[in-house]
Amino acid sequence: xxxxxxxxxxxxxxxxxxxxxxxxxxxxxxxxxxxxxxxxxxxxxxxxxxxxxxxxxxxxxxxxxxxxxxxxxxxxxxxxxxxxxxxxxxxxxxxxxxxxxxxxxxxxxxxxxxxxxxxxxxxxxxxxxxxxxxxxxxxxxxxxxxxxxxxxxxxxxxxxxxxxxxxx
Numbered sequence: 001x002x003x004x005x006x007x008x009x010x011x012x013x014x015x016x017x018x019x020x021x022x023x024x025x026x027x028x029x030x031x032x033x034x035x036x037x038x039x040x041x042x043x044x045x046x047x048x049x050x051x052x053x054x055x056x057x058x059x060x061x062x063x064x065x066x067x068x069x070x071x072x073x074x075x076x077x078x079x080x081x082x083x084x085x086x087x088x089x090x091x092x093x094x095x096x097x098x099x100x101x102x103x104x105x106x107x108x109x110x111x112x113x114x115x116x117x118x119x120x121x122x123x124x125x126x127x128x129x130x131x132x133x134x135x136x137x138x139x140x141x142x143x144x145x146x147x148x149x150x151x152x153x154x155x156x157x158x159x160x161x162x163x164x165x166x167x168x
Contacts, residue, residue, distance in 0.1 A: 032061055032132055032140035036163050037068035040142060043162030044155045045072060048147070055146035055155060056083035062138045064091040072146070079145035085122055086129030086143030086152070092122075094138040097129035098153060128152030132160060134167050 037059040048055045054075040059068045064087070071080060086097050093100060104125040106112040118125055127149030132140040142159055144152040160167075 030134040030137060030139045030167070032059060032067055034067060036166060037140075039163055040159035041068055041070045044142075044144060044159040045070065047155050047158040048072060051147075051151070053147040053151055053155065055144050055152070056080050057155075057159070058083040058087040058143045059132075059140060059159075060084075060087045060091050060143075061140045062091060064088040064141070067140065075146045082124060082145035083128070083143045085124040086126075086145060087141045088122055088143070089124045090129035090131045090141035090143065091138065094131040094133070094141075096127070096131070096153070097124055097143075098127040098149070100129075101125040101127065101149075128156060130156040130160060132167070139167070 040059055041057045044055065044057050047053075049072075054072050056072070056075050056079045057068075057070045058066065060066055066084070066087075069080075069084070089097050089100060100117065100123065102112065103114050104112045104118045105115070117123055124143075128145055129141060129143040130153065131138055132142060142156045144156045144159075146152070147155070
């Protein structure tokens with residue numbers, strides 16, 4: 001009976017050690033916290049206020065799950081879903097939504113190489129969504145909507161620059 005109990009105890013200890021190691025590995029993966037998302041939104045809102053833009057701001061994690069959403073006063077209601085979709089698009093396909101627009105529509109109106117992507121639910125193919133990366137690791141994305149695509153993207157970039165030191 002003693003050997004069977006010893007085997008069971010050994011197995012339990014090995015499994016416990018493996019789970020603890022996995023848990024520690026997950027804890028070490030960089031993430032976008034709510035605090036960082038708030039700082040990003042604050043930076044974007046400051047830029048938008050300075051420029052006179054009324055924006056919707058969405059920050060998602062690497063799985064495209066919403067961390068923070070902020071609607072500035074008088075920002076277009078229709079831009080709420082656009083900001084969310086820009087953020088989710090940049091998390092699902094980890095590059096700027098401007099690049100997705102080039103893939104779908106091409107540059108200078110010459111037609112894109114994959115126009116069918118424009119019909120995929122939730123993908124938004126115009127500027128204003130940027131991935132948030134630590135090195136090559138995607139940790140989240142930000143989507144902005146309410147101004148022109150270029151202005152939305154400028155605000156998203158200002159938000160990422162505001163937390164750049166924490167992304168190292």
